Amino acid sequence: MTEAQIIDELLAFIARDGADDEAFNAMALRVFGYQFEHNAPYRRFCQQRGRTARTVKNWRDIPALPINAYKDLTLSCCAPEDAAAVFMTSGTTKGGLRGKCHHPDLRVYDASMMTHFRERFMAGRDKTRIGILFPDESMMPNSSLAHYLALAKREFGTADSHGLIGPDGLDTDTLYAALDHAETSGEPYALLGATYSFVHLMDEMRDTGRSAKLPAGSRILDTGGFKGQSRELDMDDFFAQLSAAFGVPRRDCINMYGMTELSTQFYDNGNVVVPSVKSGPHWIRSRIINPLTGAELPRGDTGVIVHCDLAHFNCVSTILTEDAGIAVDGGFLLLGRVQGAEAKGCSMAVDAFLEAARG
Numbered sequence: 001m002t003e004a005q006i007i008d009e010l011l012a013f014i015a016r017d018g019a020d021d022e023a024f025n026a027m028a029l030r031v032f033g034y035q036f037e038h039n040a041p042y043r044r045f046c047q048q049r050g051r052t053a054r055t056v057k058n059w060r061d062i063p064a065l066p067i068n069a070y071k072d073l074t075l076s077c078c079a080p081e082d083a084a085a086v087f088m089t090s091g092t093t094k095g096g097l098r099g100k101c102h103h104p105d106l107r108v109y110d111a112s113m114m115t116h117f118r119e120r121f122m123a124g125r126d127k128t129r130i131g132i133l134f135p136d137e138s139m140m141p142n143s144s145l146a147h148y149l150a151l152a153k154r155e156f157g158t159a160d161s162h163g164l165i166g167p168d169g170l171d172t173d174t175l176y177a178a179l180d181h182a183e184t185s186g187e188p189y190a191l192l193g194a195t196y197s198f199v200h201l202m203d204e205m206r207d208t209g210r211s212a213k214l215p216a217g218s219r220i221l222d223t224g225g226f227k228g229q230s231r232e233l234d235m236d237d238f239f240a241q242l243s244a245a246f247g248v249p250r251r252d253c254i255n256m257y258g259m260t261e262l263s264t265q266f267y268d269n270g271n272v273v274v275p276s277v278k279s280g281p282h283w284i285r286s287r288i289i290n291p292l293t294g295a296e297l298p299r300g301d302t303g304v305i306v307h308c309d310l311a312h313f314n315c316v317s318t319i320l321t322e323d324a325g326i327a328v329d330g331g332f333l334l335l336g337r338v339q340g341a342e343a344k345g346c347s348m349a350v351d352a353f354l355e356a357a358r359g
Helices: 003-015 021-038 040-048 067-071 107-120 144-156 172-185 195-207 235-246 340-357
Strands: 085-088 100-103 129-133 189-194 219-223 253-257 284-289 302-309 318-328 331-337
Touching: 003 021, 003 107, 021 040, 040 340, 067 318, 067 340, 085 144, 107 144, 129 144, 129 172, 129 195, 144 189, 172 189, 189 195, 195 219, 195 235, 219 235, 235 253, 284 318, 284 331, 302 331, 302 340, 318 340
Parallel strands: 129 189, 189 219, 219 253
Antiparallel strands: 085 100, 284 302, 302 318, 318 331
16 A cells, blocks of 8 residues: 555545444554555564454554654654654653654644544634644744644634744733733633643733633633643642633633644543543544553553554554553543553563564
């Protein structure tokens, strides 16, 4: 299968109005077959486990790549020098090493982002005024989050949408003018950015005695953890402070869960209760496993999350995260980084992958 063929098939699959288990499985096996053929380190790992494009019949049996493997090997179906974009991980783990995900072009990534964002965040609106609490792509060209937020602003923002973080830091003049405009005009306003950016902003507002009461229809989206970039907050406390600072009900404070090693994002339906249930679109599936055995765990048991993201076609679609979670009705609960035996299992999985992939 060629790159052009898999891209066309995935764009058509994303554009579908949903997909049942059979349809997802068929597409997942085609993506796995493409990666098995073109991604040599991943192919060697699968072969060592006795899994090939011919023997795997169900997406649950596709070998999961430990995400830290991206920091040691190039895992790309296209030649790395031919990639139109390279997104890099933050380097907050494994001694600052940064993993790389190569994208031959961004059509599938962008279709995945825009289709799901429209459904889960826009709440029926075509456009809304947007403020971005994150550096733009010119400042962070290898950040998947910078690209994600730029897409949100370009595709869903009104003409007066704006970035709020530049080379000199937070542009409080533009931010406060936007908050005042929203309050006096009644025009909804959306603030999007990294979780730690909101912590810095709330600290600034507290220190200067500022608060806002944004009009109905306003929404807030935060993404990621604190990553050592700000003071740490309990997530329930974080959303309580967020709601109080901007006058936005917690049901309209949306948390996005994504990562560089995926091309699809998960959302909740607000954060009235924490942890909230995260769910994704029809082109991604998730499982909770015991990383020491690889066995899938029943609902209600805590384990490590495995995602099968068909949109991440050029690298490896099935990944073993280092996030703890619980499968529940409608999705999963995200519990933070794994600890103890689960963390040891993830580390052992990385070692096993590298031993096999380097052949």
